[in-house]
Amino acid sequence: xxxxTDLRYNQSQVEHARRRQVIAGGVNSNVRLAGTPVPLTIARxxxxxxxxxxxxxxxxxxxxxxxxxxxxxxxxxxAAVQLSLSTGQLFAGQNTFEAEFAETLIGAxxxxxxxxxxxxxxxxxxxxxxxxxxxxxxxxxxRFAGHYHGWLDPLFVNMAVTPEPMGPVPLTPxxxxxxxxxxxxxxxxxxAQVAQALESGDVACVLMEPVxxxxxxxxxxxxYLQGVKDLCRQHGALFVVDEVITGFRLGLTGAQGxxxxxxxxxxxxxxxxxxxxxxxxxxxxxxxxxxxRGEVNHSGTYNTGVSSIAAGIATLRVLIDTDPYAEIDxxxxxxxxxxxxxxxxxxxxxxxxxxxxGLFQTRFGKAEPTTSRADFATxxxxxxxxxxxxxxxxxxxxxxxxxxxxxxxxxxxxxxDKTLAAAERALGES
Ligand code: PMP
Numbered sequence: 001x002x003x004x005t006d007l008r009y010n011q012s013q014v015e016h017a018r019r020r021q022v023i024a025g026g027v028n029s030n031v032r033l034a035g036t037p038v039p040l041t042i043a044r045x046x047x048x049x050x051x052x053x054x055x056x057x058x059x060x061x062x063x064x065x066x067x068x069x070x071x072x073x074x075x076x077x078x079a080a081v082q083l084s085l086s087t088g089q090l091f092a093g094q095n096t097f098e099a100e101f102a103e104t105l106i107g108a109x110x111x112x113x114x115x116x117x118x119x120x121x122x123x124x125x126x127x128x129x130x131x132x133x134x135x136x137x138x139x140x141x142x143r144f145a146g147h148y149h150g151w152l153d154p155l156f157v158n159m160a161v162t163p164e165p166m167g168p169v170p171l172t173p174x175x176x177x178x179x180x181x182x183x184x185x186x187x188x189x190x191x192a193q194v195a196q197a198l199e200s201g202d203v204a205c206v207l208m209e210p211v212x213x214x215x216x217x218x219x220x221x222x223x224y225l226q227g228v229k230d231l232c233r234q235h236g237a238l239f240v241v242d243e244v245i246t247g248f249r250l251g252l253t254g255a256q257g258x259x260x261x262x263x264x265x266x267x268x269x270x271x272x273x274x275x276x277x278x279x280x281x282x283x284x285x286x287x288x289x290x291x292x293r294g295e296v297n298h299s300g301t302y303n304t305g306v307s308s309i310a311a312g313i314a315t316l317r318v319l320i321d322t323d324p325y326a327e328i329d330x331x332x333x334x335x336x337x338x339x340x341x342x343x344x345x346x347x348x349x350x351x352x353x354x355x356x357x358g359l360f361q362t363r364f365g366k367a368e369p370t371t372s373r374a375d376f377a378t379x380x381x382x383x384x385x386x387x388x389x390x391x392x393x394x395x396x397x398x399x400x401x402x403x404x405x406x407x408x409x410x411x412x413x414x415x416x417d418k419t420l421a422a423a424e425r426a427l428g429e430s
Pocket of ligand 1: 065119120121122123125148149150151209214242243244245269270
């Protein structure tokens with residue numbers, strides 16, 4: 001029997017069935033397998049809105065998993081990309097956009113002197129580890145359970161939500177076990193564990209999300225970032241800060257600006273190019289010199305494709321010139337406070353973690369912010385969250401499938417009002 005919900009997503013069902021014949025699972029990133037009643041097929045996006053192939057309209061808080069900080073089809077980005085299309089895309093050589101992009105990015109992030117540009121956060125994280133090994137002569141990487149640094153073998157280690165035995169546990173069949181054995185895992189916000197890990201003496205770098213965004217939204221505790229940086233200095237390891245989510249999202253200078261602690265190497269991706277494939281590794285000139293001399297390898301056929309880099313320049317220019325973050329922060333607070341109030345009104349334990357900027361996590365558990373992975377696991381009821389998210393989607397609101405919300409420069413008070421009204425109905429049905 002066909003339910004009303006199935007009918008509402010009829011065309012998405014048809015599209016998904018068609019794709020599944022020829023594309024494994026019908027999706028091209030395993031994260032997208034999550035979807036009720038099917039992974040949706042989106043027909044188009046504009047501003048803060050998405051339309052699926054059944055003509056359902058959604059207020060978009062998934063933001064392409066973060067990149068759409070200016071919303072869909074920002075006119076400046078569209079104009080820059082349109083112009084770039086007439087110049088050709090790849091020349092097996094440099095293009096005139098590269099210097100401008102690098103100067104613009106470095107102008108916004110004073111602790112960065114030199115960059116390399118790639119296509120994804122995953123590969124820039126791997127380049128960071130390579131530079132750290134080449135620079136220090138050490139081999140191990142300290143990272144944190146619950147953080148995510150891409151899907152490739154050397155870093156795709158133990159990011160499960162539930163507490164489990166620590167150690168380098170590969171996360172997928174087919175993964176090299178020996179690659180994972182270069183990882184030393186620590187729990188987030190536990191400085192003693194980092195100190196102990198560095199004692200081994202063979203650590204090339206400590207790699208972290210400066211705010212844990214891939215398991216809940218858990219900020220560093222007071223003094224933690226500086227503590228880690230000091231320990232790195234003490235033990236001759238590099239401090240690598242992965243700002244793939246937080247960069248140009250929490251504010252113009254990201255988490256490193258917010259907390260006043262800067263890494264030796266910084267990674268940026270998502271919010272820098274409005275959905276076009278562009279990622280950056282930045283550091284001092286000295287740290288990147290070995291790459292510049294051709295000793296440490298970094299390559300890529302598609303690096304600095306003209307459209308991507310034109311999109312990057314336009315995106316950064318708009319962000320720098322308009323500085324939308326105070327307004328994004330205000331709207332995000334309205335949403336976060338509104339959700340908490342709704343939870344109280346309806347007697348539901350809806351909690352919101354928000355640390356400023358256009359990013360927050362909804363979960364069902366205690367109201368106080370979560371401080372660790374275990375704390376998050378016991379204070380985020382997955383079944384309640386899944387029902388809430390499904391009901392929200394049916395009422396035209398679409399955050400990410402793990403309850404992380406991205407608020408962009410094109411959301412406004414009217415959309416926040418509509419979102420809160422939808423959330424009230426969704427919670428009532430959950
Ligand atoms: N680092 C972090 C913190 C991320 O959240 C992600 C992706 N969500 C990555 C790295 C990998 O980036 P990409 O998907 O562009 O390879």
